[in-house]
Amino acid sequence: MESRSQRILKRPEWSINRAYYKSMGYTDSDLDKPIIGIANAWSTTVPGHYNLRKVSDAVKEGIRAAGGTPVEFGVIGACDGIAEGHEGMRYILPTRDIIANSIELVVQAHQYDGIVMIGSCDKIVPGMLMAAARLDLPSILVNGGPMLGGPEIHGRKSDTTSIIEGVGKLSNGEITEEKLIEMEDQCAPTCGSCSFLGTANTMCCIAEAIGMSLTQSAMIPAVYKERLLSAQKSGEAIVDLVKKGINARQVINKKSIENAVRLCSAIGGSTNAALHIPAIAYEARVDFDMESFDTLSRSTPLIAKMNPAATFNVIDFHESGGVPVVMNEIRSMLNEDVMTSTGKTMGENLEGYLSPNNEIVKTLENPHSAMGGLAVLAGNLAPNTAVTKPAAIKEDMLKFTGPAIVFDSEQEANEAIMRHEVKAGQVVVIRYEGPKGGPGMPEMFKAMKLLYGMGLADKVALVTDGRFSGTNNGTFVGHISPEAQEGGPIAVVENGDIIEIDIPERKLNIEISDEEMKSRLEKWTAPKARVSEGYLYIYGKLAESADKGAIIKTRD
Known part of the structure; x- marks a missing residue:
């Protein structure tokens, strides 16, 4: 069977294509x-x-x-x-x-x-x-x-995330700026x-x-x-x-x-x-x-x-x-x-590969956890699912219930965290950061790292229609679908609403009645899109929701 390339390199019809390749130094032998x-x-x-x-x-x-x-x-x-x-x-x-x-x-x-x-x-x-x-x-x-990895810090080899954690520690007065610069020089x-x-x-x-x-x-x-x-x-x-x-x-x-x-x-x-x-x-x-x-x-x-x-x-x-x-x-x-x-x-x-059964890689009979590394949640806050990572969450934080503190952008949340407005026991809600709302579905990486650096990582939870970095840890739930920009329930969460996260049971709920949810959604109107030009404008118009992979359809 004739190859794809040979169909457009056969002489004499496609001699011109061979000429183009030869202008770059390819030989007849190369082209065959x-x-x-x-x-x-x-x-x-x-x-x-x-x-x-x-x-x-x-x-x-x-x-x-x-x-x-x-x-x-x-x-x-x-x-x-x-x-x-x-x-x-x-x-x-x-x-x-x-x-x-x-x-x-x-x-x-x-x-x-x-x-x-x-x-x-x-x-x-x-x-x-x-x-x-x-x-x-x-x-x-x-x-x-x-x-x-870089030099060891707090029991592990440092890496680029050590810096943002260091910024939180600097804010708390736990380290000096000189120490932060030293980390900057050595962590990567x-x-x-x-x-x-x-x-x-x-x-x-x-x-x-x-x-x-x-x-x-x-x-x-x-x-x-x-x-x-x-x-x-x-x-x-x-x-x-x-x-x-x-x-x-x-x-x-x-x-x-x-x-x-x-x-x-x-x-x-x-x-x-x-x-x-x-x-x-x-x-x-x-x-x-x-x-x-x-x-x-x-x-x-x-x-x-x-x-x-x-x-x-x-x-x-x-x-x-x-x-x-x-x-x-x-x-x-x-x-x-x-x-x-x-x-x-x-x-x-896979023939010949055996588990070392050490501190990193365990066995099927003796795993780190019977619960897998990722989990998909659903509930009245995420009717079309949300995603979290049990592998990065302490066991006593797999269930978390607390009052919401709501932000309509990542930047707004980060600034509030730096001002120490987020308190232990709260559920930080960051919305309008999904594929359409962001647009582009940015990661809430910095918010989680700041909370970690301030000692709040195991005292608060964070939920968002945006996403997270693979390096984040703590009780977090992302990819909430439908997103706020599309009128998902996360759009109508109010400060003080009680949010329940139950990862073992795969639940994510807001403690309000169905009637109250319906009433709030009926009053809601979509905010003006953040971006009105360029590729982000195109992406925001065409991107599917997070539960569909935030794809842009390439076929009917």
Whole structure:
């Protein structure tokens, strides 16, 4: 069967296309081989992407060694960390769709035979996986690896979140500004995705669990030689996938998505996975809703525990065996027969991996917790569900009831917290920060970190129609759907209303009568949209709700 690339490179009809390639130094021999697109999110603005040129070079070596021709193009990528806590965070989630769209456009315009996607961070990895599922070509994802941890602070290796916690401690007079600067200098000693189990590393682990990355590749540190060796093997693997005709939807399907949810729950991954997995499922033409997500999460125990749920970081997790060790431990719950980017089934990939049963990775018989790492709640405050992360919540905080203190924006809440207006026992409500209301569904990262730094993390709860960073801990509930901008019940919560959070029972309620709720909603009117131009305006108009993955529909 004639390949995609050869259909537009045959002489004499397509000699002009060969001429274009030859102008860049490609030879006839190069053009007679499978043409492999490399979508590279390298930049010097994202720490997790700083080393991706070297990673890409290693991928190219592998492609050439296996008999293919690499063709590289750039993909945007923004840093969640740099965007946190200010207007820039509204732009982060919308980049996911731009990334998926841009990869689709280039790959289809140039008719590549296969695609290697290189990225490491929060919205880049899911955007790439969405593109792969949409294109349904031979595909593989390669990440650049996490950074190493910094000097130990309060019993754990420091990382970039240590800074914002330090700001809260500085506000309380617990540390000096000199100490904060010292933390700033030392907490991120190398490039790479951040060393905790935030969204970036969660999604890299999910990429491996879903079968789109090589086995045990997800958490190889950015500065280890094994990172480049894995990249080279990935280059060889993509050519093999092209030759065998193994396309992305043979890898990304209902069974592999179920595996990914179980892995995410077993490691206590970021709540953002509850946005990205449904979005990937949508592009793969798989019916998958939040009820399915919770069913899988509820029945999967917490096997591995790391920062922000424990003192260990993802480097420690990698050295304990990483993703395949955990997947092997929950193997009885997995769909082993699914194809992967290695050209083998998931079951074949997991052969030989045994659980170390240490402080990081436990066994199925002796897990960290019988409750999975993520939970989906519902109730009269979240009729279409909300998401939380039991793995990052102390056991005595899994149930919380208290009076609401309501804010109509993240900034308003952060300023009130810094003024010490939030008191123990309250439930902080931050609304109009959903996909449409934000617009862009920003993370409430800073609010939780400020509360932690002020000693309130285990004394208050926070609920929002926005989302959270994978590094947050404490009693928090996000992704409340419908969001306030769409007239969801969170829009009519008033100061002093009693809110009940019951994570074991999966409930999120406001203690008012149905009649009172109906009366308030009938009086409610939508506020004017915050943004009236630019891409955020488009996103706010088109984005679906959080329970649907905050997607922009790409088909009828």
